[in-house]
Amino acid sequence: MQFKYWKRWMPGSQVCFMGILLLGLVLPGPVWAKHEKGHDEVSGICPQPRKTVTAPEEYLKLKNPLEATPQNILAGKTLFQVDAKPSACRICHGISGDGLGIIFHQVKPKPRNFTCIHTMDDLPDGQLFWIIKNGSPGTAMPSFGYLADDQVWQLILYLRSFSKKE
Ligand code: HEC
Numbered sequence: 590m591q592f593k594y595w596k597r598w599m600p601g602s603q604v605c606f607m608g609i610l611l612l613g614l615v616l617p618g619p620v621w622a623k624h625e626k627g628h629d630e631v632s633g634i635c636p637q638p639r640k641t642v643t644a645p646e647e648y649l650k651l652k653n654p655l656e657a658t659p660q661n662i663l664a665g666k667t668l669f670q671v672d673a674k675p676s677a678c679r680i681c682h683g684i685s686g687d688g689l690g691i692i693f694h695q696v697k698p699k700p701r702n703f704t705c706i707h708t709m710d711d712l713p714d715g716q717l718f719w720i721i722k723n724g725s726p727g728t729a730m731p732s733f734g735y736l737a738d739d740q741v742w743q744l745i746l747y748l749r750s751f752s753k754k755e
Pocket residue numbers: 639640641642668669673676677678679680681682696697698699700701712716717718720721725728729730731733744
């Protein structure tokens with residue numbers, strides 16, 4: 590008696606299960622696909638389109654005065670991953686520097702992808718220095734003008750390490 594009851598109930602539950610699957614997973618598919626396509630700009634791609642303002646001539650000539658010692662790179666890493674204010678670079682540029690930080694979806698234009706050799710090789714040290722000091726107005730990139738010059742150079746040593754060819 591109990592078994593008969595269960596058997597009668599079973600086909601219905603299968604239909605119900607398929608229904609939930611269809612409604613929950615299959616139907617929203619195109620909606621998700623459209624949403625993804627809606628991001629006309631993608632982080633993490635390489636080369637990355639870049640409209641950032643060019644630094645004044647005297648900055649473009651600057652070379653990093655610090656050597657890429659483990660100590661200097663570690664100092665840059667600490668600022669990038671944890672200490673920089675108003676917010677650690679990692680939040681936007683990502684733990685591995687690929688531009689996929691936890692808030693990358695919310696910002697436009699997208700944070701720079703430092704792992705992209707094609708983009709980074711064309712950027713002089715002085716350009717990076719100037720943007721870190723002053724920010725990129727009209728974008729999410731804040732100014733870190735409070736940092737000492739040496740701290741900015743240490744950050745740049747760390748940024749460069751993301752696109753080092755091994
Ligand atoms: C709130 C998000 C955010 C944070 C935090 C952030 N950045 Fe950025 N950063 C951006 C965005 C967005 C861009 C792209 C700006 C543009 O396209 O002009 C960018 C661009 C850059 C560039 C590229 C400059 C160029 O000329 O292409 C450098 C270098 C940079 N950031 C360094 C840093 C460093 C170092 C830190 C931490 C000390 C940091 N950023 C923190 C969002 C952020």
